Amino acid sequence: MDSLSAVMASLTIAKEAASAAVGIRDHNLVAAQIAAVNDQLLKAQQGLFLYGTQMADIQNNLRETQDQLRELKRMQSERDNYALVQISEGVWVYKSKPLPEISEGNSDAVQPPHYLCQKCFDSGKKVVLQRTALYYGHALWCTACDSKLGF
Numbered sequence: 413m414d415s416l417s418a419v420m421a422s423l424t425i426a427k428e429a430a431s432a433a434v435g436i437r438d439h440n441l442v443a444a445q446i447a448a449v450n451d452q453l454l455k456a457q458q459g460l461f462l463y464g465t466q467m468a469d470i471q472n473n474l475r476e477t478q479d480q481l482r483e484l485k486r487m488q489s490e491r492d493n494y495a496l497v498q499i500s501e502g503v504w505v506y507k508s509k510p511l512p513e514i515s516e517g518n519s520d521a522v523q524p525p526h527y528l529c530q531k532c533f534d535s536g537k538k539v540v541l542q543r544t545a546l547y548y549g550h551a552l553w554c555t556a557c558d559s560k561l562g563f
């Protein structure tokens with residue numbers, strides 16, 4: 413915003429110099445005043461260029477921040493569909509919550525019950541756990557981090 417103030421100051425000085433040149437009859441003095449006006453207009457132009465660059469940076473930052481906010485809201489909305497549960501002593505996973513029925517006959521709104529890897533989900537990755545055999549029993553296996561969670 414300082415560049416915009418500098419632009420306005422340069423334009424004010426240029427206007428004053430132009431006003432002062434109006435009443436001058438001496439050709440050399442007029443040329444000096446015109447040079448002063450041109451100098452201030454050049455400074456104003458440079459200030460506008462700088463202002464434009466700063467505005468472009470601000471707009472880019474705003475766009476990136478809006479994208480990040482949108483992604484965080486999407487992730488939070490996704491997290492609201494799951495609850496942290498203990499499937500056996502010390503073994504935690506995220507369990508899907510039943511989704512409210514949006515409308516009858518809308519099969520897209522139905523999602524079968526499932527579990528997510530807690531480690532991966534907390535780091536922003538949604539990985540549905542798969543049932544697998546583990547030693548003498550069963551486990552839920554994360555295909556991303558290779559965790560095997562016995563139950």
Ligand SMILES: [Zn+2]
Binds near residue numbers: 531532555558559
């Ligand atoms: Zn995982």
